[in-house]
Amino acid sequence: MRANFLLSVLLFSFLTNSLFAQKTYLLRPDRVFDGQESHENWVVLVKNEKITGVGPASQLTADSQNAEVIDLKGCTLLPGFIEGHSHLFLHPYNETSWDDQVLKESRSFRTARATLHAKRTLMAGFTTVRDLGTEGAEYDDFGLKQAINQGIIPGPRMIIATKALIATGSYGPRGFSADITIPQGAEEADGQDLIKAVRSQIGKGADVIKIYADYRWGLNGETRPTFSTDEIKLIVETAKSSGRPVVAHASSAEGMKRAILGGVETLEHGDGGTPEIFKLMREHGVALCPTLAAGDATSQYRGWKKGTDAEPERIKNKRITFKNALDAGVTILAGGDVGVFSHGDNARELEMLAEYGMRPIDVLRSATSVNAKVFHQDNLGQIKSGFLADIVAVEGKPEIDISAIRKVKLVMKNGMLYKD
């Protein structure tokens, strides 16, 4: 018994040592954006999975630490980007419609794709994703997360929602004969049954509970609220017992209002937000993930020739509501609803946040320290001693030209180099 125990301890330490054979690195870029501010001529020391030193080059040397020096001339070092809204189990709708992905693609096919999506996301410098629902692929995000965490495949660390919750009859795919039951893109539950649905998703691995507070199920196909405020409160109360937050897809003013009053922590999309709603968000400390890139992508899939045609009403409106959110002082998250457009093109949302009126340095803050704080990731999103060594180096100065984030030269996650 005891010998067996010792053997398994030895085996475990062998496995962990070989899996995480990390070193000590001294990273020497032109400057470091620490999640808040930029510092010229700073260097960063990484030991095993953590950042152990940050500061002026004169104060940190490689010799005393036996560190491998990585010169990153012309580069800015930043915390690994955090994608605020992805669906690794979806791929762009101009390749295959959402309905067809849910109904015609097998889960094995979708998982095979998801592994590639995960790799592309990481290589683009996004070392963490908040993945907000498998959209019909059951709990397969949990297995994907396990495979990444065990080092079997490369990918970002994942904060997962599993199936997400919808009010019965409100979601899709829809438009079929009432005589047949069509698989849905999320789990249907209502009233008191929501307690069991929330708990079972948590039991199957959900880190966050995602709900659809409204959807296009109005009499004429318009967006209308789904859950009542009381139902949302019940979901939040149930999830909170386990320490998990609830986040809501919400595009209409009424759907947003119910979600805010129900106690959710973040709103996704928010296209129909009014100045009053954004004021309410600010008062309740609810953050907005505007997913600008998703609307931009779907408008183009519907025929809009960006740069040639005039902007469609939807885009014009989005610019106005986003500005209203900024003016109201709502916390802005960086998250594009990736999956609607290509995984690995996550930079698109950051570029659009700048295009729609945020200062590039505020965009960088959103994609690092702000996302980390709102997502309860206390050791991520900053280049700071003691924090996990999730680091990206890009060529140029993204605080001046945000598109520099596309020129990724180095990606490190947990102190391991994925791109050098």
Ligand SMILES: [Zn+2]
């Ligand atoms: Zn989404």
